[in-house]
Amino acid sequence: MDTNLIKNIVRIGRVSSINAAANTVKVVFTDKNELVSGELMVVNRGSMADKDYWLPDIDEQVLCLMLPNNSGQGLNAGFVLGSFFSAEDEPQENSADVRAVKFGDGTVVKHDRSTGNLTINATGDISIIAGGAVTIRGNKVEIN
Template sequence: MFAKLEARMDQIEEMIRHAFRVGTVVSTNPAAGTARVQLADADGLVSFDLPVMQRQTLKNKDYAMPDAGEHVLCTFLPFGVEQGFVLGSIYSTADVTPVADPDKRHVEFEDGTWLQYDRKTHSLSGVIKSGSVRLLIEGAAQIEARRGAVVKSDGVIQVDAGDHAEIRSRNPLQFWTPGTQVFPYSPIELEEPEK
């Protein structure tokens, strides 16, 4: 009787030991949201396609896939490496955190683009490298800056009003320009954002 109990306990310990494992992503299937992972503690064994955990997938959808070579934490059902999930990526001495501040939420991309919110200073900041920003708002938009606003461009700044344009100021308007020209209306053609 004790032998059976001991064997069962050994079996449970073995399942627990292999329930959580660290590995390296070797390939992904972006359309299916899965990844294959080489397990560090299994002599180079590569898992089957494992679903990558996301925050939401039904009505609201969140999507982020690990890169090949990324260290991840996986969990497996007690049937081997056939059924499991990629729980998320983990930092290491080789892949260090981009910031070291618990007050910051930071997202950084391979091309150097980053977005960050600092809850301590209440500031949202970011840099978009060699690209563009496109937003299509199907309703009304309002931007209000209570301490002033600056719009600056090294190129052309265009404003296109489908009806009419209004500028309101409690004080006189000031213009710094070498001259002005008036042209007939021609609409600005914009591309819609792509997923």
């Protein structure tokens, strides 16, 4: 197999556009003279009964797995495997025990398995919708 083809299969680029309806993005590769990919599918952690929806932001750095085409004219189809932290975009946490999601508006959902604490800090309203009973139980319950 051509070594140039192999080194182009795994690529790093920045999201240039988003197609939310199709769950795809286009990525620009600065090391390839600003070459823009075709629509790349975004890999998520579930797509059947359990679904985890995510799309990277415009200009977010992403890791791509490109599929070689049969014509040999280049790499245009593939997948966005995810984004990654860097000196430019540092992680918001620094513990192997913490799983957290921080949204662009400042909302945070965080679980620390070392303490068992779950924190939800919303910048807007919170809605709890249940098809059955809602139970709140704790050693101390404060409602403000």
